[in-house]
Amino acid sequence: MRILFLNHGFNSLSQRLYAELTADGHQLSVEFDIRDSVAEEAVALFVPDVVIAPFLKRAIPPSIWQHCPCLVVHPGIVGDRGPSALDWAIQDGEGEWGVTVLQANGEMDAGDIWASRTFPMRAATKAGLYRREVTESALACVREALSRVDEWRHGRWRPTPLAEAGGRGRQRPSMRQSDRRIDWENDGMTTVLARLRAADGVPGVADALFGERCHLYDAHPGPRDAGGEPGACIARRDGAILRATVDGSVWIGHVRRHGTAPAFKLPATEAFAEHAAALPDRPAALMRAADDYGELHYQESADGRVGFLSFAFYNGAMGTDQCRRLEAAIRSVTERPTRVLVLTGGPEFWSNGIHLARIEAAESAADESWANINAMDDVCAAVIGLTDRLTVAALRGNAGAGGCFLALAADLIWAHPGVVLNPHYRNMGNLYGSEYWTYLLPRRLAAGPARRLIDGRLPVTAGDAAEMGLIDRCFGRAGEDFDVQMRTQAERLAADPALFEQLAAKVARRAADEAAKPLARYREEELARMHRNFYGFDPSYHVARYHFVYKSPQSWTPRHLACHREPGWRRADGAGGGPRGPFAGVAATVAG
Numbered sequence: 052m053r054i055l056f057l058n059h060g061f062n063s064l065s066q067r068l069y070a071e072l073t074a075d076g077h078q079l080s081v082e083f084d085i086r087d088s089v090a091e092e093a094v095a096l097f098v099p100d101v102v103i104a105p106f107l108k109r110a111i112p113p114s115i116w117q118h119c120p121c122l123v124v125h126p127g128i129v130g131d132r133g134p135s136a137l138d139w140a141i142q143d144g145e146g147e148w149g150v151t152v153l154q155a156n157g158e159m160d161a162g163d164i165w166a167s168r169t170f171p172m173r174a175a176t177k178a179g180l181y182r183r184e185v186t187e188s189a190l191a192c193v194r195e196a197l198s199r200v201d202e203w204r205h206g207r208w209r210p211t212p213l214a215e216a217g218g219r220g221r222q223r224p225s226m227r228q229s230d231r232r233i234d235w236e237n238d239g240m241t242t243v244l245a246r247l248r249a250a251d252g253v254p255g256v257a258d259a260l261f262g263e264r265c266h267l268y269d270a271h272p273g274p275r276d277a278g279g280e281p282g283a284c285i286a287r288r289d290g291a292i293l294r295a296t297v298d299g300s301v302w303i304g305h306v307r308r309h310g311t312a313p314a315f316k317l318p319a320t321e322a323f324a325e326h327a328a329a330l331p332d333r334p335a336a337l338m339r340a341a342d343d344y345g346e347l348h349y350q351e352s353a354d355g356r357v358g359f360l361s362f363a364f365y366n367g368a369m370g371t372d373q374c375r376r377l378e379a380a381i382r383s384v385t386e387r388p389t390r391v392l393v394l395t396g397g398p399e400f401w402s403n404g405i406h407l408a409r410i411e412a413a414e415s416a417a418d419e420s421w422a423n424i425n426a427m428d429d430v431c432a433a434v435i436g437l438t439d440r441l442t443v444a445a446l447r448g449n450a451g452a453g454g455c456f457l458a459l460a461a462d463l464i465w466a467h468p469g470v471v472l473n474p475h476y477r478n479m480g481n482l483y484g485s486e487y488w489t490y491l492l493p494r495r496l497a498a499g500p501a502r503r504l505i506d507g508r509l510p511v512t513a514g515d516a517a518e519m520g521l522i523d524r525c526f527g528r529a530g531e532d533f534d535v536q537m538r539t540q541a542e543r544l545a546a547d548p549a550l551f552e553q554l555a556a557k558v559a560r561r562a563a564d565e566a567a568k569p570l571a572r573y574r575e576e577e578l579a580r581m582h583r584n585f586y587g588f589d590p591s592y593h594v595a596r597y598h599f600v601y602k603s604p605q606s607w608t609p610r611h612l613a614c615h616r617e618p619g620w621r622r623a624d625g626a627g628g629g630p631r632g633p634f635a636g637v638a639a640t641v642a643g
């Protein structure tokens with residue numbers, strides 16, 4: 052089918068659907084929701100069989116839904132309506148939530164129901180649930196809905212009108228900050244965590260720290276016996292501030308300050324640097340109880356042969372000091388007599404590369420970019436240089452840009468099928484990229500496919516990545532199933548007598564590669580290009596980073612996504628493109 056995505060932005064859910072539906076054999080194109088007339092042009096040019104809105108903040112205009120079936124993904128159970136579906140579900144402590152695919156009509160979220168799924172809730176942020184449970188359910192719903200389009204067109208199947216659907220969902224208003232308010236004098240940890248999770252990644256909970264107004268994000272349970280008056284800031288760790296509640300404490304990882312620039316979220320200790328510096332530092336040991344908060348965590352298999360190092364950096368963004376701490380952790384855990392080191396990233400993201408927000412906030416964005424990419428390269432070098440044991444990158448969450456290439460530094464790369472990779476840099480203002488990608492990518496892909504990946508700038512599912520050889524294996528399901536299987540596989544690897552041969556081959560290969568072209572030269576060449584990106588005359592990277600960090604509204608759809616805007620685009624069935632349907636006149640004007 053020819054499917055047009057009408058989107059607010061190309062977010063993780065849209066990327067996963069885009070990659071999966073393309074793999075299913077559909078022809079996709081994307082148009083960002085900029086204004087009705089632009090969407091109408093897109094429909095006229097692409098002549099879609101169906102429009103899908105995976106992530107849309109406004110209603111689809113009647114001029115489109117009256118002529119073409121438009122399927123809207125709503126992150127709520129059957130009958131639920133409103134823009135804060137997940138926020139209410141988390142805050143109200145729902146045990147089960149869901150996704151519904153409705154056909155757009157004149158009323159928001161009130162169209163006929165084409166498909167729905169439910170899932171058990173887990174203690175996670177709104178963004179975390181969205182990226183995992185909502186995305187998996189939405190994919191199942193969209194596939195089911197697409198399988199009905201033909202029958203629907205021929206009148207052999209009809210979607211269920213909302214009034215007949217039953218379901219316990221209801222219309223809910225947009226959640227306001229007054230609904231999210233935390234009463235530090237009375238609310239316990241459970242309530243505080245639920246409120247903060249329901250508002251994370253956006254909009255955060257409006258509150259105050261050190262007497263200054265700010266929004267809070269990225270909350271984790273703290274110790275029950277932390278002490279301190281409710282609401283008081285007690286300590287700091289890994290960029291987070293520990294705040295007392297009536298019955299314990301919570302770590303607040305990120306805040307967005309009001310009034311003073313920068314007006315985006317930053318690690319709490321960076322946003323309130325002076326105040327935070329006065330708090331006692333409570334560093335987390337690498338090996339500690341799993342429920343004790345900290346960005347880095349290390350544990351070993353029962354037989355001591357496998358080490359698992361996780362690095363749960365918020366949003367997968369790795370600032371200079373975070374890279375330095377990770378590098379130190381890698382060096383420290385390799386003093387342990389393990390045979391296999393598994394790098395597990397974070398539960399939400401593996402890595403998204405250098406920390407664009409902290410760079411934006413720095414006094415010199417160019418200098419901070421430079422420091423950050425060098426620190427990132429040092430992490431990669433530490434992994435590549437580990438020749439006395441096998442390394443595995445186990446991707447529990449998505450990876451983008453430099454974060455993808457960090458994974459390629461490991462000997463083996465495993466991921467579950469829900470993972471989406473963006474193994475390219477150019478979307479960030481034509482950034483050239485480093486992380487030894489010019490060494491690591493050709494180890495896995497031939498020149499043609501590698502170039503297509505870098506220039507194509509498209510998301511790739513873990514399944515496709517495994518098929519093309521970019522990663523080694525894709526198994527399990529999102530969440531704990533993958534964790535369990537990944538641990539078993541790693542232990543098997545460490546127990547395999549063939550491991551020593553593999554390690555000998557690894558040493559020989561590294562030595563041969565080094566003789567052919569030293570690693571330092573790859574880095575030097577990549578960094579020479581990055582230096583131009585950061586300090587050169589072309590400001591594209593700085594402009595793109597600014598818009599990314601400040602979340603500037605989209606003003607056009609990139610050409611690599613809007614294939615219907617390519618001159619002379621052709622339909623996959625060879626029937627040719629060109630304006631058709633009710634908006635043909637509009638498109639002809641545009642083309643003219």
Ligand code: COA
Nearest residue numbers: 062063252366368403404405406407408451452453473479
């Ligand atoms: N630095 C800082 N913040 C980052 C980040 C980075 N490198 N990558 C992602 N984020 C943040 C986003 O701003 C967003 O913040 P929010 O919590 O306020 O919403 C959050 O992480 C989730 O990102 P989002 O873009 O919504 O996730 P996605 O899954 O839809 O898209 C990517 C994933 C990787 C395509 C996209 O995040 C991206 O392009 N990131 C930048 C990658 C990059 O260019 N890195 C630098 C070069 S190495």
